[in-house]
Amino acid sequence: MVNQQWPIWMAPLTRSRAMQPGNIPTEMHAEYYAQRAHPEDGAIAIISEATPVCPEGHGYFATPGIYTEEQVDGWKKTTRAVHEVGGKIYCQLWHVGRVSHVSLQPNGNAPVSSTTTLGGGKTYIDAKGTRVKTSAPRALETAEVHDVIEKFRIAAGRCMKAGFDGVEIHGANGYLLEQFLRSGINDRSDEFGGSLENRLKVCLEIAKSISSEIGADRTGYRISPISGELEGGRFDENMEETYASLAIGLADLDIAFIDVVESFSVGVREEGLDAICARIRKAFPGGDSKLYLAGGGYTRESARAALDSKRCDGVIFGRDFISNPDLQKRLRENLPLTPWERRSFYLGGAEGYVDWPTFEDESEGA
Numbered sequence: 001m002v003n004q005q006w007p008i009w010m011a012p013l014t015r016s017r018a019m020q021p022g023n024i025p026t027e028m029h030a031e032y033y034a035q036r037a038h039p040e041d042g043a044i045a046i047i048s049e050a051t052p053v054c055p056e057g058h059g060y061f062a063t064p065g066i067y068t069e070e071q072v073d074g075w076k077k078t079t080r081a082v083h084e085v086g087g088k089i090y091c092q093l094w095h096v097g098r099v100s101h102v103s104l105q106p107n108g109n110a111p112v113s114s115t116t117t118l119g120g121g122k123t124y125i126d127a128k129g130t131r132v133k134t135s136a137p138r139a140l141e142t143a144e145v146h147d148v149i150e151k152f153r154i155a156a157g158r159c160m161k162a163g164f165d166g167v168e169i170h171g172a173n174g175y176l177l178e179q180f181l182r183s184g185i186n187d188r189s190d191e192f193g194g195s196l197e198n199r200l201k202v203c204l205e206i207a208k209s210i211s212s213e214i215g216a217d218r219t220g221y222r223i224s225p226i227s228g229e230l231e232g233g234r235f236d237e238n239m240e241e242t243y244a245s246l247a248i249g250l251a252d253l254d255i256a257f258i259d260v261v262e263s264f265s266v267g268v269r270e271e272g273l274d275a276i277c278a279r280i281r282k283a284f285p286g287g288d289s290k291l292y293l294a295g296g297g298y299t300r301e302s303a304r305a306a307l308d309s310k311r312c313d314g315v316i317f318g319r320d321f322i323s324n325p326d327l328q329k330r331l332r333e334n335l336p337l338t339p340w341e342r343r344s345f346y347l348g349g350a351e352g353y354v355d356w357p358t359f360e361d362e363s364e365g366a
């Protein structure tokens with residue numbers, strides 16, 4: 001049994017190492033992803049770092065986009081390298097909405113959102129990692145919301161050109177789609193605000209247009225049905241109903257997987273989360289499609305337990321994949337993990353990015 005594959009996926013991880021100017025992925029991205037892409041030792045599939053679909057979608061310095069030809073060509077290096085080792089990679093499509101700063105926006109404009117209310121929180125705006133408060137947003141006009149939906153569709157088409165196996169729509173962690181979804185943020189009175197049905201509209205329209213562009217079997221969606229009290233103003237008056245309804249809407253579109261961020265830290269599960277997850281699981285029951293991926297604070301033991309109990313079809317690991325390119329092998333064979341280091345998460349170069357050894361490398365070096 002020891003050698004049987006575990007369905008371990010690599011989580012989307014922003015590392016802020018895109019080439020400037022132009023926010024273009026490089027050879028180093030290709031090396032980094034390929035190191036983690038071996039389906040027997042590394043990830044069964046990788047979700048790329050969050051990738052803005054348009055210039056307004058950026059909220060942090062040096063995040064690689066997918067809206068120019070140069071970026072598409074840059075990503076081709078990564079998809080080629082991943083496929084060469086037999087791996088699979090989905091592009092995480094991103095729009096940060098109000099989680100941005102004027103200095104990262106075209107012409108120094110205000111970031112856009114569902115609302116004019118400031119989200120709180122900080123971002124980094126340059127290569128030195130200077131941290132500043134996010135800027136006050138401008139609410140998108142109704143016609144502009146339709147444009148955003150279109151930008152996601154076009155970006156998904158570009159992902160196919162770049163050689164990705166599919167896309168994951170970033171609907172989690174307080175960014176634009178969540179800014180439309182949650183009742184405590186969305187204060188609009190047009191067709192995209194008010195009722196739950198209206199708040200779901202952007203999320204489902206994006207999923208629908210991407211599915212028709214590239215195929216539902218190539219489309220996934222990330223959600224985080226947790227309160228996110230850490231960053232102010234992410235309230236929803238009925239988390240369970242909101243997220244269960246979204247999951248049902250996505251399942252009706254027949255998308256390939258839902259990726260559920262269940263927590264930000266090891267061993268912490270918010271009250272009410274189990275009920276939400278159970279309803280999402282019902283909509284995404286697994287099998288050959290409609291996979292439920294669980295992530296956030298998982299360990300070897302909790303991942304194994306979740307898989308054995310069939311609570312999910314795959315477990316998605318983030319930070320442990322940064323410092324353990326052969327994470328699946330280490331989990332499966334109960335080998336020790338190399339601890340990650342926060343200081344090399346974002347910005348910088350090769351150090352802390354492409355220099356993490358596999359267990360085999362470590363043993364040979366010892």
Ligand SMILES: Cc1cc2nc3c(=O)[nH]c(=O)nc-3n(C[C@H](O)[C@H](O)[C@H](O)COP(=O)(O)O)c2cc1C
Nearest residue numbers: 011012013014049050261296297298317318319345
């Ligand atoms: C350095 C870093 C970058 C991240 N970037 C993203 C991202 O681009 N998109 C996303 O959806 N989540 C992002 N996350 C969240 C992770 O995907 C994951 O949900 C989180 O790390 C919890 O999982 P873990 O306990 O396995 O690390 C990031 C987390 C970290 C630590």
